[in-house]
Amino acid sequence: MAKIAIMGLGVVGGGTADLLTENREKIRAACGEYLDLKYILDIRDMPESPYRDLIVHDIAAIADDPEVSVVAETIGGVRHAYEHTVRLLKAGKSVVSSNKQLVSEHGVELLALAKEHNCRYLFEASTGGGIPLIGPLSRDLSHNEITEISGILNGTTNYILTRMRDGGVGFETALAEAQQKGYAERDPSADVEGTDACRKISVLAATAFSKLIPPAKIHTEGITAIRQSDVSAAASVGAAVKLLGRAIRRGAECFVFVAPFFVPKTSPLSHVDGVYNAISVTGNYVGDVVFYGRGAGAKATASAVVADLCAAVSGAGPAPVWEAAEEGFPTEFGTFSCSRYLAFSGVDRNAVRVVFGDVEFISGAEGEVAFLTPQQTECECADGIARLSVGGGQLLSMIRVYEVGERPEA
């Protein structure tokens, strides 16, 4: 029997405690032994909780108990979570985390500490909710050269974009609906501005490339500027607008960023609607594989936490280490090349052709000129936009076009 603890009895911590209780026998079969929840660290007493007798307020109770071998960190944020995690790892206790912020900001140090103290730091639950993702990347696909990870990593924004398409509503209305349904927080900025997806692509890129890029160094765009007419324009060319976190190796270049994309319907990602997440991983042998599921929620995220608890208890292969990303990694985003959807007012098609060359005009909103550019870099595109602006044009929207790599042949 392994004695474990949970830090933080919030939504995910509570779901984890429930799962440990409800699936106790199943977990034993999976791990080879029972997982026995001995402590829950929380600042509150929570007298109404079924787990009230397990609650402790001092991390020392857990850190200094030699019986406890693995601890789940579901506190969130950095301050306490970081201090407690360091203390536990130094005490030789494995820590499993749902905390994407902590992993993306301190993963290098925490993985090194775990290796030094012969324990594990695992974080399946930090990314993609219940979807097995870090596990498959670290184990099942780890012998592939990973050339790309592109994913819908945030359910809130995907819900909003789905509603804008299917309900024909604008961003503000869709956001209000998401808040009403509990999919978006009262302050939705971490979701709609891309911060959440940025932390997750940081974690995924580090898992694939063993180099951690701090979120502050990742080019990040959200969806607040997306108009209903942009979503309609996407639909008119058989695409869906999706906020993607992407990590792409192209020869010596490696781009890591978050931005909305026109995703053509030939990509499985275009069919992922509502609060669901999906992540496409491309490896040099496996080709494209996609992982799809609930990216959030107490039960799904608890599933990922317990997966890591089981892995920590039953042994999980060699412990990874990450380096801090060196200068020049990722590649300067200005050189990223793709096709783009642009919508302008105050210009005519001729002016567009003069500046952007062989574009494909598509149906845009009343009084706008909308088109898809040829492949060009960020810098080239910005230059074109500037030239049209000088001529009196006003840029209304710019959304990149996702290039579908492998297509299902048929």
Next chain:
Amino acid sequence: MAKIAIMGLGVVGGGTADLLTENREKIRAACGEYLDLKYILDIRDMPESPYRDLIVHDIAAIADDPEVSVVAETIGGVRHAYEHTVRLLKAGKSVVSSNKQLVSEHGVELLALAKEHNCRYLFEASTGGGIPLIGPLSRDLSHNEITEISGILNGTTNYILTRMRDGGVGFETALAEAQQKGYAERDPSADVEGTDACRKISVLAATAFSKLIPPAKIHTEGITAIRQSDVSAAASVGAAVKLLGRAIRRGAECFVFVAPFFVPKTSPLSHVDGVYNAISVTGNYVGDVVFYGRGAGAKATASAVVADLCAAVSGAGPAPVWEAAEEGFPTEFGTFSCSRYLAFSGVDRNAVRVVFGDVEFISGAEGEVAFLTPQQTECECADGIARLSVGGGQLLSMIRVYEVGERPEA
């Protein structure tokens, strides 16, 4: 450094040797040590092969070499593969297999042998090609109560069904195209009659439920009877015809079978086209997760073989054991309940209503009556079909309707 061997230098064995060579450093990082290919067992000499110097013709060379710790079995079929696998496991060598027939027919014995001799029998490559599936089910999701696995497990039939829809061609034409492109064998029966999918759902169900149902006891239907008009009828109600392998727990009942289904577009499985596979897994905490990718091919399948080689070398958690399925497992298929698409000639709508009650009539081929029945069991439906036949009706098609469980809300 771990010394390994491959049995069978065919498509998958050759791909595995290539992957071991090309991704040698990546594998070392993944496993913590190099995997060194020492022998390849084949009856041929293959003087043109880059691996000719490794070829041996006698299994004893591998089985009696104490340096070899893990062996990949990519022979296929049962006779030699079974004998060699038994011999190697008894010698304490782990065996990883791409052989769905062997796993589905002898998995109980082979897993028990592996446990007894303190080695591993692994078979990620037996199902879903390169898609991580057995690994995630055995590790990342193993603490969930699995209530359903439903998947597109055969790329050949999925290609044929996709062509019937998109190309408007009949089964025979689509099959000929598949053969021309190398997606179908000259004798396509194992694919189109469902045998291949049957072996795979046997392996997946055993992985989830720890009980192996021999393929001969799994109700299996193929796609040879599907007409282009059935595919069109599906499209008219927003569905795609997909051949599914399914393992479904409903309370005390557990159904395991292979059959074509109308899959509504609200299911991610409906968007999986061409030779791709996708498998939906439902767990009591994780909810629905879907795994998508190439279900066949030398490189993708080699990726799965090497995933298992790495797992065997670096330690892979507790070794599973399977029981042989007892009497009554799976549940008698006659009690399986769902809605069904039926197409008849020689009956009118009134007769259909009298027998089947509140049906939904849909557009069928000229001179046919096509409809969707209410939920009813196999036996109830067969009874209805018999009654209409007595009245002069002729059944032209019967395809079940896949019930989408969780829907992406939006």
